[in-house]
Amino acid sequence: MMRVLLLAVVVLLAALPFIADRGTMFLAMEILVIVALSQAWNLPAGYGGLLSLGHHGFVGLGGYALYAISRDLGMHVLAAIPLSGVVTGLLALAITPVLFRLRAVYFAVGMWVVAEIIRILVMRSDWLGGASGMPLSGARDIPRAWMLPCAYWLALANAVGITVLVWGLIGSTFGLRLKALRDNEVAARSIGVTPHKVRLIVFVVSAVFTGIAGAVTYFSALFITPLGAFDIGWVVTIVFVTVIGGMGRLSGPFLGAAFYFLLREGLADYGNWYLIALGSAAVGVMFFLPGGVASLLDHISFSKNQKKEQL
Amino acid sequence: MMTIEVLISGLLLGGLYALFGLGLSLIFGVMKIANIAHGEFAIGGAFFAIAAGTFLGVPLWLAVAMALILSFAIGYGMQILLINRVLGDDPMPALLMTFGLSIIIQNMLVELFGADNRSLDIGPLATIGFKIYDIAIGVFPLLMFGVAIALFATLHWFLRHTRAGRNVRATSDDPAMVCIMGLDRTRIFALFMGVSAVLAALAGIMLAMRGSITPFSGAERLLIAFEVIVIGGLGSIWGSLLGGLVLGVVHILALRIDPSSGPLYGHLLLLAILLARPEGLAGRMEHR
Numbered sequence: 261m262m263r264v265l266l267l268a269v270v271v272l273l274a275a276l277p278f279i280a281d282r283g284t285m286f287l288a289m290e291i292l293v294i295v296a297l298s299q300a301w302n303l304p305a306g307y308g309g310l311l312s313l314g315h316h317g318f319v320g321l322g323g324y325a326l327y328a329i330s331r332d333l334g335m336h337v338l339a340a341i342p343l344s345g346v347v348t349g350l351l352a353l354a355i356t357p358v359l360f361r362l363r364a365v366y367f368a369v370g371m372w373v374v375a376e377i378i379r380i381l382v383m384r385s386d387w388l389g390g391a392s393g394m395p396l397s398g399a400r401d402i403p404r405a406w407m408l409p410c411a412y413w414l415a416l417a418n419a420v421g422i423t424v425l426v427w428g429l430i431g432s433t434f435g436l437r438l439k440a441l442r443d444n445e446v447a448a449r450s451i452g453v454t455p456h457k458v459r460l461i462v463f464v465v466s467a468v469f470t471g472i473a474g475a476v477t478y479f480s481a482l483f484i485t486p487l488g489a490f491d492i493g494w495v496v497t498i499v500f501v502t503v504i505g506g507m508g509r510l511s512g513p514f515l516g517a518a519f520y521f522l523l524r525e526g527l528a529d530y531g532n533w534y535l536i537a538l539g540s541a542a543v544g545v546m547f548f549l550p551g552g553v554a555s556l557l558d559h560i561s562f563s564k565n566q567k568k569e570q571l
Numbered sequence: 572m573m574t575i576e577v578l579i580s581g582l583l584l585g586g587l588y589a590l591f592g593l594g595l596s597l598i599f600g601v602m603k604i605a606n607i608a609h610g611e612f613a614i615g616g617a618f619f620a621i622a623a624g625t626f627l628g629v630p631l632w633l634a635v636a637m638a639l640i641l642s643f644a645i646g647y648g649m650q651i652l653l654i655n656r657v658l659g660d661d662p663m664p665a666l667l668m669t670f671g672l673s674i675i676i677q678n679m680l681v682e683l684f685g686a687d688n689r690s691l692d693i694g695p696l697a698t699i700g701f702k703i704y705d706i707a708i709g710v711f712p713l714l715m716f717g718v719a720i721a722l723f724a725t726l727h728w729f730l731r732h733t734r735a736g737r738n739v740r741a742t743s744d745d746p747a748m749v750c751i752m753g754l755d756r757t758r759i760f761a762l763f764m765g766v767s768a769v770l771a772a773l774a775g776i777m778l779a780m781r782g783s784i785t786p787f788s789g790a791e792r793l794l795i796a797f798e799v800i801v802i803g804g805l806g807s808i809w810g811s812l813l814g815g816l817v818l819g820v821v822h823i824l825a826l827r828i829d830p831s832s833g834p835l836y837g838h839l840l841l842l843a844i845l846l847a848r849p850e851g852l853a854g855r856m857e858h859r
Contacts, residue, residue: 309663311663311667313607313670357846358842358846361846362845364662364666365604365663365666366801368666369605369607369794370845372794373794373798373838373841374838374842376834376838377835377838377839377842380832380835380838381835384831384832384835492790496674499667499671500671500674503667503671531682532678532681533678533682535675535678536674536675536679536682538674539671539674539675540671540675542667542671543671543675546657546664546668547653547656550664
């Protein structure tokens with residue numbers, strides 16, 4: 261029953277471009293991107309304890325990969341978007357030999373440094389337009405009126421895709437191995453869990469979907485600059501959304517994103533105050549409700565299903 | 572001659588970097604957590620000093636003193652009220668909480684002071700210098716370096732040769748045992764967060780005297796502090812000094828050879844160290 265209901269919601273969301281105006285659709289796309297980003301970040305961080313403060317590097321990489329592929333390889337822009345995710349994943353794979361020497365807080369800040377390196381390299385690269393950025397040459401592949409609907413559908417597919425994937429992974433034995441590693445690495449190793457392999461998989465999967473989300477965002481923007489694409493603000497949003505919604509919970513990114521957009525739109529006239537409010541909310545949640553808003557739902561109803569999800 | 576000049580100005584800048592690292596290293600050492608708000612402590616301290624100078628019109632030394640006292644109070648208060656309560660075996664809640672605090676502080680600074688460049692005017696001291704064998708040395712960089720070294724020495728003396736310092740080291744080694752012996756570790760932690768905030772603020776103030784800052788300068792200071800302690804190696808505060816000096820020389824050298832590189836080579840050095848010598852230049856092998 262639950263699954264039918266969720267499927268109906270997805271179908272309804274897919275029909276949005278036929279009923280909503282441009283402003284609504286743009287906001288909806290943004291929400292879906294934030295949900296996908298948080299879900300992708302939550303996989304290694306919430307379930308695996310592999311917390312990164314450098315995911316803005318993957319957002320920017322995905323965006324730039326799209327622009328480079330569609331300009332230099334002559335590939336159709338819609339085909340280039342998933343490929344941008346693959347490029348981002350490969351780069352994530354390439355940096356693991358160095359990054360996986362770090363644990364816990366060192367990994368988190370180490371990722372941040374890696375994102376900074378990527379940003380500086382992109383800013384210095386004439387091939388990628390340097391500090392002033394570049395336009396999307398693949399924009400002519402699609403009629404103008406279809407740009408935003410296409411971006412929206414891609415964002416929807418990406419958000420649904422990562423959610424289903426995380427749901428599948430967490431329910432499987434792989435998910436048990438991942439959570440065992442987070443909770444007690446020594447005990448997990450002793451029963452035959454290979455930490456490196458498990459962490460590698462979730463980290464690369466996370467990078468792929470983060471890269472696609474970046475590509476979708478900058479596909480709809482038609483122009484990319486290093487300052488925007490590699491903005492630490494991406495990580496700030498992702499972390500706050502996930503922490504407020506609930507780390508290591510499938511519904512966390514949805515609840516957190518709802519909170520984030522309500523707050524942002526509500527305080528739209530007050531400059532940076534929404535960030536202060538958001539930060540305070542995140543600190544407050546860590547304090548009073550370590551499992552996030554999602555855990556509040558568990559408190560209200562104690563059905564067997566939700567207890568299972570809590571594990 | 573040019574190489575020696577680069578080396579000297581690199582070492583002098585490195586003293587300031589080391590000071591950024593020192594405060595963070597203390598927190599790492601005593602509480603085993605990362606304070607992501609360390610850069611904001613530094614920049615916030617500098618902004619307090621600027622605000623005291625502009626709005627209250629007090630002389631520079633008093634503005635600095637007020638900023639340092641306020642920084643201590645904020646560090647102490649934050650630890651007592653917030654961070655102490657999320658400490659445990661898992662360092663991640665503290666990491667996320669300090670990350671949240673850093674964003675709150677940063678945006679408060681934007682709201683209070685705007686996003687413009689600011690600096691602390693130190694008058695003619697900024698420009699005077701002298702020459703030894705044709706090598707120009709500024710008086711102010713030398714002074715900053717002296718302050719940094721003096722603070723390292725003071726902290727070393729405190730940790731190694733005082734009763735309170737022994738308590739701190741014991742807390743770092745075995746917090747449970749220290750509790751059994753009747754020490755209140757939450758107060759020790761709060762004291763150290765206060766001291767760390769003062770060290771950060773002092774480094775931030777010297778940064779604002781040397782050049783200019785914006786409310787967004789904190790992130791880069793945090794990364795520098797992080798690189799200083801990882802490059803130098805954990806375990807001793809002297810590792811931070813070594814890391815700071817190395818990073819300072821690398822930054823100045825990079826600025827001469829490749830002026831548009833910014834902090835790129837410092838970041839790359841961090842990765843190189845992690846590959847070649849993960850325990851850091853002066854560190855013991857430790858689990859990270």
